Amino acid sequence: xxxxxxxxxxxxxxxxIAALLLQSCYTTRLVSTHGVxxxxxxxxxxxxxxxxxxxxxxxxxxxxxxxxxxxIKVPKDKCESGxxxxxxxxxxxxxNLLYLVTFGSRRKVKIKYVCMxxxx
Amino acid sequence: xxxxxxxxxxxWDTLHENGAFDLKRQYxxxxxxxxxxxxxxxxxxxxAEEIQRLIKKCETENEGFRAFGSRWSMSxxxxxxxxxxxxxxxxxxLEIEEGDMHPDSEYAHENIFFFECGSTIKQISQKLNEYGKxxxxxxxxxGQTIAGCISTxxxxxxxxTGAVQDYIVGLNIITGPNAEDNVYLExxxxxxLNDAFAQSINARVIRNDDLFNAALVGLGSFGFIHGVALEAxxxxxxxxxxxxxxxxxxxxxxxxxxFENSEFKIDNEVDENGKPxxxxxxxxFINPYVDEDQYVVEAMYKKKYTLAYPxxxxxxxxxxxxxxxxxxxxxxxxxxxxxPWFIKSLQKSILPEITKDEEKIRATLYExxxxxxYKGPAFACSMGVTIEDSERALNAxxxxxxxxPIP
Numbered sequence: 001x002x003x004x005x006x007x008x009x010x011x012x013x014x015x016x017i018a019a020l021l022l023q024s025c026y027t028t029r030l031v032s033t034h035g036v037x038x039x040x041x042x043x044x045x046x047x048x049x050x051x052x053x054x055x056x057x058x059x060x061x062x063x064x065x066x067x068x069x070x071x072i073k074v075p076k077d078k079c080e081s082g083x084x085x086x087x088x089x090x091x092x093x094x095x096n097l098l099y100l101v102t103f104g105s106r107r108k109v110k111i112k113y114v115c116m117x118x119x120x
Numbered sequence: 121x122x123x124x125x126x127x128x129x130x131x132w133d134t135l136h137e138n139g140a141f142d143l144k145r146q147y148x149x150x151x152x153x154x155x156x157x158x159x160x161x162x163x164x165x166x167x168a169e170e171i172q173r174l175i176k177k178c179e180t181e182n183e184g185f186r187a188f189g190s191r192w193s194m195s196x197x198x199x200x201x202x203x204x205x206x207x208x209x210x211x212x213x214l215e216i217e218e219g220d221m222h223p224d225s226e227y228a229h230e231n232i233f234f235f236e237c238g239s240t241i242k243q244i245s246q247k248l249n250e251y252g253k254x255x256x257x258x259x260x261x262x263g264q265t266i267a268g269c270i271s272t273x274x275x276x277x278x279x280x281t282g283a284v285q286d287y288i289v290g291l292n293i294i295t296g297p298n299a300e301d302n303v304y305l306e307x308x309x310x311x312x313l314n315d316a317f318a319q320s321i322n323a324r325v326i327r328n329d330d331l332f333n334a335a336l337v338g339l340g341s342f343g344f345i346h347g348v349a350l351e352a353x354x355x356x357x358x359x360x361x362x363x364x365x366x367x368x369x370x371x372x373x374x375x376x377x378x379f380e381n382s383e384f385k386i387d388n389e390v391d392e393n394g395k396p397x398x399x400x401x402x403x404x405f406i407n408p409y410v411d412e413d414q415y416v417v418e419a420m421y422k423k424k425y426t427l428a429y430p431x432x433x434x435x436x437x438x439x440x441x442x443x444x445x446x447x448x449x450x451x452x453x454x455x456x457x458x459x460p461w462f463i464k465s466l467q468k469s470i471l472p473e474i475t476k477d478e479e480k481i482r483a484t485l486y487e488x489x490x491x492x493x494y495k496g497p498a499f500a501c502s503m504g505v506t507i508e509d510s511e512r513a514l515n516a517x518x519x520x521x522x523x524x525p526i527p
Contacts, residue, residue, distance in 0.1 A: 033433045033490070036243050039208045041125070041148060043133060043191065050494040051135055051190065051263065117243075120151060120163070120212050 025092040035116035037085040049114070052086075055079065057111045063104065074113065081118035088112040122163070122170040124149045132204060135191040135263075137497040141199045144183075147174060148206045164212050164236065164347070165322050168294060168302055171205070171344050176297035178203050187344050189238060189265030193272055194500050197339060205344070207238035208265055213247055214321075214347070222311035227289060227351055232312055234290075234349045237267035241284075244350075245486035252425070253352040254485050257281045260401075261492045267345040273337040277489065278400045278422075279377070285336045289313075290349030292323055293335060293342055300324060301343075307332045312349055321347070355425040358400060358488050360481045361386055362472045364414045370404050374510045387477055389421050397421055405471050406514070408521040409460030416471050420488065432483035433490070446496075452525070459525035 029048075038053040055078040061070060074084065088111065095108035127146040133139035149170055151163045178185040186200035189207050198204075214234040221229050231253065235244055241255065242262035248254055257276035264274060270285040289312040295301045304318035308327035318325045335342040365384060373382055379398045380391075389397045401420040452459045463470075475481070481488075505513045 031491075033487075034246060036240060036246075039190070039206075041127060041206070042129060042146070043135065046137075046496065048493045117209075117211070120154060120160070 025090055025095075027088050027090045029086055029088040031086040032084070032116070035083060035085050037114045038080070038117050049112070052114045054112055054114045057109065057113075059109050060098070061107045061109050063107060070109075072111070074115070079113075079115035081116045083116040085114045085116045122149050122151050122167040124170060124174060132199060133191070134193060134195075134198070135494060136194050136499065138194050138196070138499060139199070141196055142201050143199070143204055144201065145203045146206060147203065148209060149174075150209050151212065160212050160214055161320055164214060167210055167212075167236075168322065168346055171294050171346065172297045172301070174203070174205065175294065175344070179297060185344075186340050187237065187267065189268030190240065190263050192264050192268065194498060197272065198268075207267060208240070210236050210238040210346075211240070211243055212236040213239065213244075216313070216317075216349070220313050220317040222314045225312050226310065227312050231352050232289065232349055233352055234313075234347055235266055236347050237345050238265050240265050241269065242486070242491070245484075248352050249355060249484065249486060251352075252355045254355045255284075256287050256351075256353045257284070258485065258489055259284060260489045262486070262489055263492065266348055266350070270336055270348065271338055271340055271345065279398060279402070287351045288336060288348050289351050291332065291335055291345060292321055292347035293344065294346050295343035302346075303343075305332050305335055306349070312351075355484065357423040357425050357429060357482055357484060358420040359388070359423055360418065360420045360475075360483070360488060361389075361477070362416060362418050362475045364474055365417050367413055367415050370415045370417055371511045371514070373402070374404065375508055377507060384417075384419075386419070386421075388480070389419075406518075407463055407467060408518040409463050409525070416474070418472060423482070425484070429482045432481050432487045456525040460522075 037051075039051060040053040043050050055074070057072055074082070076082070090110040090112070092108065092110070095110070098106050098108050125148045127148070129143055129146045131140040132143035132146065133141070149167060151157075152166055154160075154163070157163050157166065175185055183202035184200045185203045185205065186198070187205045187207050188198045191198065213236065216229065216232050216234055218229045221227070221232070230251075233244075233248065233251075233253070235247075239247075240262065241258050241264055244266060245255055245258075245262065257278040259269065259274040260277035266284075268274075270288050274284045276283045276286070289310065290304060290306040293303050293305060295303060299322070302321075302323045303326055304313070304321065304323035305326045305328070306312055307329045309329055311327055315325050338345075363384075363386070369383055373379065373384060376382075377398075379402075380395050382396060385396045389399075391397060399419040400422040401418070403418045405416040405418070448462055452462060503513075
């Protein structure tokens, strides 16, 4: 194996390991089987959301022994129809770490949602 | 009044990133809200006036104007450098009453529906399903707008049915800024809607087979397609099977389409004489990098609609890490000879699962060809060959792919 080829293999392997370690997260997406997602005005992303207009909610939530859940209302200006097409929850390594080191008093919440087109 | 947003975008791209192309302005028109203008016909006509205002503006500035839908064409065909109009927020449907039918129409009134240009295959299917109806076929996906489909000639996915434009029976086209430029066009030999309907949408009527056929796949050159009348089918179900069958049998079927006399037989899909039924849809999956004795085949058979059937949306879909895919692509760009190995390794993720008879999936057309989510940049080229030449064409493509692997 020549030197150049070996370098490429090694750099590819490092990039692969780094990509997996840095990501260390997965997403779960609940998607409606009916309804149509709101299209974006311009297409910029390079993922499932490329042809969808989406909203995001990211926050570190302080919890206590009295908290058993939370409710987030979708803002009207970001969801004309008021109907959700999809909701995505992302679980990250950093978020899990925060939960552990704060003994559950801080939780990282990352939600991405797509609304349906309004009825005309 | 309908309102139009004007975006100075600079660049415009397709869904599958086949650009980016230069563009001065992108327009998006939204209807007046139904709370303030309840009549659908009034809102439809109001939007037509707005489109004519935009056309007038472009004409005055001696600039081009072109409509686009969901940006699914994998080429520059939808692009225009001056002004482009995004249609996908114009998705009204107009009720067709029995009194709207042309006296000489041979279409059943209950099968004729009228949709605005930006209605997607998915929206149309949902609306038709409410009436116990279905599209006859689709391009095996549901994201394209109806005007985009017929303008670019989106293929069908069913035998003996034709393409999407083949079930269109009337077109409302805006050809310019003046009142007489709003046209309702249909075939003179097969009229569908009457003059009164055309008048209700402020359109003058042209009934001419040649003009209609030319305008159907007009690539946007005939004007702004504002609405279409289409003929639907009764709602039906599809029984879907995936089988691994002998390569020579799949290829011989491709050359003859003689399913009735073939050895490809699914126990539940035979006629009263025990002969195989002709499928609604037949597709072969081929990995061009390996020589296999068997190919994976997907076949669907049309059934009468019944309400009780298992939910077809029960499978949990998993996706590969995007970063991993990009890494593999970058790697294979440098080392094209690794592509066959990657494809072989990912074959299980790419090919549909083989089903036993009892594992067939029963679903409507809408459910069968559900959302095809964006999965990264893509390109495609297609060509038509006679079915007799399908094996020769495949051999030529396989040889080309093996000689020059495509990342």
